[in-house]
Amino acid sequence: MKYSTIAGLLLSPVIAHASLTGYKGDILYFTGDPQQGKQYEHYIHDGELLVENGYVVDTGTESAMQIKYHPDKIVDYSGKLISPGFIDTHVHFPQIEITASYGKQLLDWLNIYVFPTEMKFNVPDHAALFADKFIDELIDNGTTTALVFATSNPVSVDALFSKALSRNMRLISGKVLMDRNAPAPLLDSPETAYLESSLLIEKWKNKGRLGYAVTPRFAPTSSEAELAVAGRLLRDYPDVWLQTHLAENRQEVSWVKTLFPWSKSYLDVYRHFGLVTPKSVFAHSVHVSDADFQMMAHSHSSVAFCPLSNLFLGSGLFNLELSQKNRVIVGLGTDVGDGTSLSMLKVMGGAYNVTQLRKAFSDTPENILPLEPMENWYLATLGGAKALSLDHVIGSFTPGKEADFIVLDPQSNNQLKIRTSNNDSAESIIFAIEMMGDERTVEHTYIMGEKAK
Numbered sequence: 001m002k003y004s005t006i007a008g009l010l011l012s013p014v015i016a017h018a019s020l021t022g023y024k025g026d027i028l029y030f031t032g033d034p035q036q037g038k039q040y041e042h043y044i045h046d047g048e049l050l051v052e053n054g055y056v057v058d059t060g061t062e063s064a065m066q067i068k069y070h071p072d073k074i075v076d077y078s079g080k081l082i083s084p085g086f087i088d089t090h091v092h093f094p095q096i097e098i099t100a101s102y103g104k105q106l107l108d109w110l111n112i113y114v115f116p117t118e119m120k121f122n123v124p125d126h127a128a129l130f131a132d133k134f135i136d137e138l139i140d141n142g143t144t145t146a147l148v149f150a151t152s153n154p155v156s157v158d159a160l161f162s163k164a165l166s167r168n169m170r171l172i173s174g175k176v177l178m179d180r181n182a183p184a185p186l187l188d189s190p191e192t193a194y195l196e197s198s199l200l201i202e203k204w205k206n207k208g209r210l211g212y213a214v215t216p217r218f219a220p221t222s223s224e225a226e227l228a229v230a231g232r233l234l235r236d237y238p239d240v241w242l243q244t245h246l247a248e249n250r251q252e253v254s255w256v257k258t259l260f261p262w263s264k265s266y267l268d269v270y271r272h273f274g275l276v277t278p279k280s281v282f283a284h285s286v287h288v289s290d291a292d293f294q295m296m297a298h299s300h301s302s303v304a305f306c307p308l309s310n311l312f313l314g315s316g317l318f319n320l321e322l323s324q325k326n327r328v329i330v331g332l333g334t335d336v337g338d339g340t341s342l343s344m345l346k347v348m349g350g351a352y353n354v355t356q357l358r359k360a361f362s363d364t365p366e367n368i369l370p371l372e373p374m375e376n377w378y379l380a381t382l383g384g385a386k387a388l389s390l391d392h393v394i395g396s397f398t399p400g401k402e403a404d405f406i407v408l409d410p411q412s413n414n415q416l417k418i419r420t421s422n423n424d425s426a427e428s429i430i431f432a433i434e435m436m437g438d439e440r441t442v443e444h445t446y447i448m449g450e451k452a453k
């Protein structure tokens with residue numbers, strides 16, 4: 001309907017829309033991976049984003065848009081950067097309380113900090129309180145879509161979905177499946193895992209912009225019977241996603257080898273149970289071979305690269321070059337509470353730092369290019385949308401996309417102001433925002449054309 005209306009009206013020189021709003025500012029978005037060609041990168045100085053009824057109508061220079069449209073309303077963000085909202089491809093909402101807890105690496109971290117915290121989410125009021133805080137923080141940080149781990153208790157999923165629905169957010173989550181190697185109050189069984197997941201899928205399907213992800217925590221906390229249940233859920237409910245952790249830490253990888261001695265690799269465990277699909281997102285994937293990246297590329301599965309978490313937990317340095325050489329789809333994730341911030345700007349800073357460190361430790365540093373500013377922004381927006389198989393609706397500003405967007409102030413803090421006041425190139429300013437920005441840099445967050453911050 002919408003497209004035919006727009007197409008029809010394109011025949012007339014000036015387009016009048018009932019509730020058309022123009023947002024003036026410097027516009028940045030991607031229509032593909034800028035590594036594959038400059039034509040996918042769209043930076044419009046003094047541009048305008050046209051939005052109607054929650055959808056993108058057009059973008060262009062302010063002068064071109066003035067000739068083409070007569071918007072109902074103009075919002076002037078001149079001097080600010082307007083971008084699609086950030087997409088966090090891996091985060092744990094019950095873990096915000098333990099962010100920056102000291103001194104442990106993955107397996108001890110889980111036992112000492114994560115599991116005790118997640119047990120508190122069996123109480124509906126507690127889950128609702130933290131769901132509220134979490135969604136508010138996402139919006140404050142300019143994140144408009146996220147793929148989120150809840151806990152193994154369905155109460156936590158209900159709390160998160162209720163809050164996301166009330167803010168009309170496009171958000172994907174699911175109940176964690178785990179039936180071993182964790183405290184008893186957090187464990188389910190293959191039978192309850194199926195039942196609880198399917199009830200949640202039925203309960204939340206077609207509600208707002210929500211999606212469901214089958215969520216086995218990681219191979220060590222699910223028996224073979226439970227991983228088989230995860231595969232069955234994917235077959236029984238073809239619309240759902242799959243999220244899990246993969247090869248984050250060396251001890252974890254060895255443990256998986258002892259738990260599944262028949263497997264060829266960690267990813268092979270998931271493959272065996274039918275979990276490597278186009279809608280599967282594997283968080284971390286730090287210790288992954290070339291062959292496994294090839295399997296992911298072949299299956300159109302995605303990686304959530306979580307640099308702040310990988311640095312904080314001392315897990316390792318994700319091989320972005322190798323994943324990209326193999327054409328694996330990559331998005332960025334905060335992985336809070338293991339990552340130290342819900343700011344995707346800080347995650348972009350971390351991603352750059354990881355590529356610098358890889359260069360420092362490589363035998364062939366000349367082959368490693370520090371992550372380029374535009375590529376980094378792509379990963380946080382359209383790259384994330386592709387990782388979540390949502391690039392047909394979000395992540396860009398092409399006509400018909402859902403108008404989830406953010407307005408960023410390049411002068412939001414003193415240091416950033418000093419750095420961005422010297423008339424640099426757009427690329428240089430964008431790089432400075434990536435390296436030095438935080439939630440203060442996000443002046444506004446719009447969800448489907450409605451101002452949420």
Ligand code: GUN
Nearest residue numbers: 114217218245248309338
């Ligand atoms: N692997 C399994 N569970 C977790 C978790 O909660 N956080 C991280 N970083 N890795 C995991």
Ligand code: ZN
Nearest residue numbers: 092245283335
């Ligand atoms: Zn995680």
